[in-house]
Amino acid sequence: MDAARVNIYDVAQEAEVSISTVSRVLRGAESVSPETRRRVQEVIDRLHYCPSSIARGMTTSKTNALGIVLPKMLNPFYAMIYTGAFDEAVRHGYSLNMFLRKDFLLDPQRSVALLAERRLDGAIIYIEYLPHEADDRLREILRNLKRHMPLVLIGCVPQDLDFPAITFDMAEILRQSVAYLVGLGHERIAFIGGLQDDQDPMRRDVGYEQGLRDAKLPYVASYRVYGDGTAEAGEAALDRLLDSLQPAHWPTAVIALNDMVAMGCLSSARRHGLRLPEDLSLIGCDNLLFAPHLFPPLTSVNLNQQRLGEQAVQLLLSGEKARRQAEWSLIERASCSKPAG
Amino acid sequence: MDAARVNIYDVAQEAEVSISTVSRVLRGAESVSPETRRRVQEVIDRLHYCPSSIARGMTTSKTNALGIVLPKMLNPFYAMIYTGAFDEAVRHGYSLNMFLRKDFLLDPQRSVALLAERRLDGAIIYIEYLPHEADDRLREILRNLKRHMPLVLIGCVPQDLDFPAITFDMAEILRQSVAYLVGLGHERIAFIGGLQDDQDPMRRDVGYEQGLRDAKLPYVASYRVYGDGTAEAGEAALDRLLDSLQPAHWPTAVIALNDMVAMGCLSSARRHGLRLPEDLSLIGCDNLLFAPHLFPPLTSVNLNQQRLGEQAVQLLLSGEKARRQAEWSLIERASCSKPAG
DNA sequence: CTGAAAGCGCTTACAG
DNA sequence: CTGAAAGCGCTTACAG
Numbered sequence: 001m002d003a004a005r006v007n008i009y010d011v012a013q014e015a016e017v018s019i020s021t022v023s024r025v026l027r028g029a030e031s032v033s034p035e036t037r038r039r040v041q042e043v044i045d046r047l048h049y050c051p052s053s054i055a056r057g058m059t060t061s062k063t064n065a066l067g068i069v070l071p072k073m074l075n076p077f078y079a080m081i082y083t084g085a086f087d088e089a090v091r092h093g094y095s096l097n098m099f100l101r102k103d104f105l106l107d108p109q110r111s112v113a114l115l116a117e118r119r120l121d122g123a124i125i126y127i128e129y130l131p132h133e134a135d136d137r138l139r140e141i142l143r144n145l146k147r148h149m150p151l152v153l154i155g156c157v158p159q160d161l162d163f164p165a166i167t168f169d170m171a172e173i174l175r176q177s178v179a180y181l182v183g184l185g186h187e188r189i190a191f192i193g194g195l196q197d198d199q200d201p202m203r204r205d206v207g208y209e210q211g212l213r214d215a216k217l218p219y220v221a222s223y224r225v226y227g228d229g230t231a232e233a234g235e236a237a238l239d240r241l242l243d244s245l246q247p248a249h250w251p252t253a254v255i256a257l258n259d260m261v262a263m264g265c266l267s268s269a270r271r272h273g274l275r276l277p278e279d280l281s282l283i284g285c286d287n288l289l290f291a292p293h294l295f296p297p298l299t300s301v302n303l304n305q306q307r308l309g310e311q312a313v314q315l316l317l318s319g320e321k322a323r324r325q326a327e328w329s330l331i332e333r334a335s336c337s338k339p340a341g
Numbered sequence: 342m343d344a345a346r347v348n349i350y351d352v353a354q355e356a357e358v359s360i361s362t363v364s365r366v367l368r369g370a371e372s373v374s375p376e377t378r379r380r381v382q383e384v385i386d387r388l389h390y391c392p393s394s395i396a397r398g399m400t401t402s403k404t405n406a407l408g409i410v411l412p413k414m415l416n417p418f419y420a421m422i423y424t425g426a427f428d429e430a431v432r433h434g435y436s437l438n439m440f441l442r443k444d445f446l447l448d449p450q451r452s453v454a455l456l457a458e459r460r461l462d463g464a465i466i467y468i469e470y471l472p473h474e475a476d477d478r479l480r481e482i483l484r485n486l487k488r489h490m491p492l493v494l495i496g497c498v499p500q501d502l503d504f505p506a507i508t509f510d511m512a513e514i515l516r517q518s519v520a521y522l523v524g525l526g527h528e529r530i531a532f533i534g535g536l537q538d539d540q541d542p543m544r545r546d547v548g549y550e551q552g553l554r555d556a557k558l559p560y561v562a563s564y565r566v567y568g569d570g571t572a573e574a575g576e577a578a579l580d581r582l583l584d585s586l587q588p589a590h591w592p593t594a595v596i597a598l599n600d601m602v603a604m605g606c607l608s609s610a611r612r613h614g615l616r617l618p619e620d621l622s623l624i625g626c627d628n629l630l631f632a633p634h635l636f637p638p639l640t641s642v643n644l645n646q647q648r649l650g651e652q653a654v655q656l657l658l659s660g661e662k663a664r665r666q667a668e669w670s671l672i673e674r675a676s677c678s679k680p681a682g
Numbered sequence: 683c684t685g686a687a688a689g690c691g692c693t694t695a696c697a698g
Numbered sequence: 699c700t701g702a703a704a705g706c707g708c709t710t711a712c713a714g
Binding site for chain 1: 699700701702705706707708
Binding site: 048050051052053054055057058063072073074076079080082083086087090095096097098100103112113116117118119144147148231260263264266267270289290292293294295 | 389391392393394395396398399404413414415417420421423424427428431436437438439441444453454457458459460485488489572601604605607608611630631633634635636
């Protein structure tokens with residue numbers, strides 16, 4: 001606990017030079033004589049001197065720190081985004097400070113202060129559906145925060161939020177997922193979503209219905225059910241769906257909001273005596289690390305979460321004002337096949 | 342991007358007071374007349390002034406930031422520790438900076454600088470087995486880092502590392518896991534570990550063997566196999582074990598290093614025609630979020646990762662120099678039963 | 683209740 | 699190649 005107290009003056013004095021010279025040695029500057037450099041470096045090592053990035057930040061008004069606001073950290077989906085962003089930030093010499101949405105969406109004053117007082121060089125904010133009141137607050141916070149630092153929004157960003165952004169094209173993903181199942185021969189395709197359709201800024205429902213229309217399949221209201229994104233909710237949702245219909249009308253394929261929901265569907269299907277994929281094909285989303293190891297291995301939409309994090313940092317540091325779509329792909333595994341019979 | 346430039350002088354001037362007074366209003370200090378306070382606050386709001394924690398840190402020499410070094414972030418196990426630590430840090434008014442071990446274990450100089458230059462108020466470091474050379478480097482880094490900030494070590498911390506620490510009692514966990522299976526009637530119990538025994542600072546193998554001895558069961562070398570902690574490795578490890586023995590000698594229970602390995606065992610067991618839990622009981626570790634949703638639901642050791650993160654922050658902030666054992670418990674689910682026949 | 687002044691630990695022109 | 703000095707934006711005694 002002693003090295004913490006040695007500063008640039010101590011080093012300068014011990015090495016018998018000025019602090020300017022120490023500062024130059026520190027930054028590996030051009031013009032220092034080899035002899036002086038050696039002497040200063042020796043003192044630095046001996047005293048375990050470590051310059052304060054805080055003090056440096058004072059004069060350069062750069063903190064080399066970015067921020068990221070995520071809904072939660074326990075969900076591997078967000079951990080993947082964080083990891084991608086973190087690695088890219090480190091690669092550029094920045095650190096990445098985490099903030100949780102629950103701390104971020106306080107009253108507008110405190111929320112802005114939370115990030116702004118740290119003088120971050122920029123921030124990435126994950127956006128998804130929020131209830132009306134919180135949404136208004138978020139908009140005010142973004143407006144004010146923008147005065148303090150550049151911002152990049154990621155996730156499900158409404159069109160009218162005018163910021164650099166990388167967004168998920170969920171409607172298109174749903175449309176193509178339906179098309180994929182149709183291509184396998186399915187005609188009864190269910191969709192388990194996480195939100196009532198009119199609350200989903202990405203309108204997955206629009207893509208789902210479009211996919212059905214593309215294939216000239218009817219929209220069946222009972223094939224459209226809701227969960228809240230957890231395995232329990234997925235299991236309950238598929239239970240409800242199956243129990244409300246005659247087995248002859250059961251869907252032959254299910255598209256789940258995400259892999260956790262899909263995992264719940266697996267349990268429900270098993271309990272209803274359905275074999276996968278023969279009796280029921282299943283598509284998840286997020287391609288979490290357990291997806292390949294389920295039984296059967298789960299077909300899932302890879303949203304390239306790490307890549308998204310990386311790109312968000314790149315966009316933030318570039319200063320561009322672009323709005324882009326995130327990359328994605330369908331990872332085909334054994335949970336989908338043509339329907340039996 | 343304007344508010345970023347307004348400082349305490351601007352506010353003082355606009356409100357026609359000294360910066361001392363503004364500073365007092367900012368910190369909600371005792372002695373400011375209501376009228377003055379109101380006037381200053383009005384200016385602060387109007388100018389969107391947000392004080393710099395950087396500048397504050399300069400004078401108070403406190404950054405209100407802690408650090409945590411984790412092997413990786415993608416593994417949910419570490420994300421849980423991080424989350425627990427993060428929440429507890431925020432609760433105490435601190436932020437929590439993440440560092441990845443790969444960035445931390447550079448040459449000792451740069452590694453120390455990585456944390457020390459940010460003048461963190463303390464750091465938590467996750468320790469686990471490291472190859473010899475890296476281990477020496479780690480020890481040097483810890484020794485030097487200690488000069489700059491208080492440290493708490495967590496994870497599998499060797500006895501001779503003299504720091505405040507919260508450690509996993511893996512040997513005891515293994516011993517009790519064996520005892521649990523013995524209690525169900527098992528006599529042929531395999532253990533899939535992640536490291537060669539002599540590399541594991543927590544000596545899981547010692548607990549495993551002790552558990553067998555406690556029950557007067559023989560140690561069977563072929564029941565002791567290794568993977569590297571992934572599902573693929575777990576699957577391959579159980580494959581090897583089963584393929585090397587006559588079915589009559591197959592174990593009736595397997596203890597896996599962690600839930601990912603256990604998940605791989607599930608695939609291997611299925612392929613070998615084994616029913617769970619009738620033909621094979623299975624215990625995982627870490628109690629990850631998918632464990633309850635596997636088929637069958639996986640019995641797993643809960644290491645209370647979030648709690649560990651919380652306690653590490655508490656220990657760090659308390660300044661105590663204690664070495665403690667982390668809490669844990671066995672979560673019983675359907676993957677274990679008495680052996681068939 | 684309020685203000686003037688020193689100081690936190692650096693970087694950056696500016697001189698020489 | 700090197701140094702003296704100003705400045706970054708705050709807090710904290712110290713006076714009054």
